[in-house]
Amino acid sequence: MREYGIPVPKGSVTKRASQAGKIASDLGSEKVVIKAQIHAGGRGKGGGIKLASSPEEAEKAAQEIIGMQLVTHQTGPEGKKVKKVLIEEAQEIRQELYVGIVIDRSQSSEQPVIMASAAGGMDIEEVASKTPEKIIKVGANPVTSFSIFQGRKIAFGLGLDKPLIGELSAILNNLYRLFIEKDASLVEINPLIITENNRFLALDAKINFDDDALYRHPRIKGLRDPDEEDPLEVIAKEAEVNYIKLDGNVGCMVNGAGLAMTTMDLIKMAGGEPANFLDVGGTASPERIEKAFRILTSDKNVKAILVNIFGGIVRCDRVALGIIEAASNMDLKLPMVVRLQGTNSEEARKIMAESTVRFEVAEGLYEAAEKAAKMVI
């Protein structure tokens, strides 16, 4: 944000509470704020943001925050362990604004939309659902990009004092440049404050980047923080398997995201609980299938496995070989239901029948889910 000319407070990040006092005194500010650094919003309400009036207080606050299991409405009930804090100069806030940019998928738009609200700070989602008129939105056509009049439209709409109109316009323009140049899918400053001295400052911000564009942003790719991701999901990403861990006990391996979601729906419908979402992708090779098996069985809650493959590009006979190889390599003991439908499914069934791997065959979609659900009851 600093690079793009967006004003941010002075401060630095540390993993050690013992450093917090020094950072605070170096800032030379009368009051400092200690902020938990996790990838989720709602930190203040969860006790992850504290104010301190002296270096000693800053150190004490950092001690309390580092290591805590911070629960917010965006972390899930298990919360997230705080490993780092940001210590920055505290601000005298006159007003809190919200500004954000996101791609609006709706057909009438299909372009980045810049949003702003004078009701910034906490509970912006509630503002959006209860009083949507308090949020000003302008679309930016990529051909003309963000125009000055749109900045004015937002700034006047927020009812800002005249001297601030041009400044906000410039901040929004810079934010839009950041969004486009860094291939972001979301940029959000909440709150963007107006200080007692009538200056803007971005006190907190979130940026999401388009995974598909990371290949041209090596620096952003380097910012990835594995601490903030589920370890299994990190391994899955490396294996190019699309995996999301859930809380159930029926592990599933499916090709295609839509069919994977549908398989989860079916497991639930049949009385089971899916343990994961796992899409092995369109070109699932035996190697990738083995990796997928390893990922889904390393979740110790998994008590049964459902394999549901509809072979289009993927050939079922190759999937069958992959399953057999993986099962014998891993000495897989879990009960398993296999449904292989589509290209070369006859050959696949033959291969599976002749193998020593223990499994149940299913023909229909619902039948497969029912059999898997029964295994865990």
Next chain:
Amino acid sequence: MSILLDKNTRVVIQGMTGKEGSFHAREAIKFGTKIVAGMTPGKGGQEFDGIPVFNRVIDAVEKEGANASGIFCPAAFAADAILEAAEAGIKLIACMTEGVPVLEMVKVKKALRGTGSRLIGPNCPGITTPGVGKIGFMPNFIHKEGNVGIVSRSGTLTYEVIYQLTSLGIGQSTSIGIGGDPIVGTTFTDALELFESDSQTDLVVLIGEIGGTAEEEAAQLIKKNMTKKVVTFIAGQTAPPGKRMGHAGAIISGGKGTAEEKVKTLKDAGAIVESNPANIGMAAKRTLEEQGLL
């Protein structure tokens, strides 16, 4: 008549000499598709199974009369490939490539306006009209010629549904996978309008999923303009709310995008919503029977 593909469709495959492109070009030919040219920059002058390969799409248009294109090139070049096809005057462009950056699609979609070119995809299985041909990679054996139009955001789930229909003896007029990306060329509403005005189509099956507002937009069109019945299914009813960051997504969608919301909106619009994915084919059959169209 089916939609978009017919006997006069002449296809150029962009990225034909690549691994995916070559495999699926051969499959499409087996299915009866008129593949008249390939296009791979630098490989112009070569032949692929007797089909000429060109350096530029415009050559395929001028020398072989290509009027449709299937794109199988890597993600980093897909936006460029779509623009090249459109500039060459190709009217139907299906882009199967997965992983195209969203902001590139924002620009491409704006650029295509007014060109007369229709884009399907990206990140989609393409389009298939049984008895005529296909662009993309839906498996050949699942289809059967008939009177049900299919439009879907998914890939393998689409095959599943087509296969259910075919197994019940119900054929399809045309099946379109519009792709799962945030910005796609042809939308649900575009496809529904095409099926509504197609004489071969008696019923439409629409496969949606959670996220975005495409199903809600489809519901509006169903309510206003569709005389034909639409059978729908929404995937992801049990998916937990995503681990999202920030608020902008929720603000922009204004509470839309959940499975319950989509199901309710579609029901209110008069669509038939099947909740069990194993019974989508049955739901279509039942509806056809009720209408006396089987």
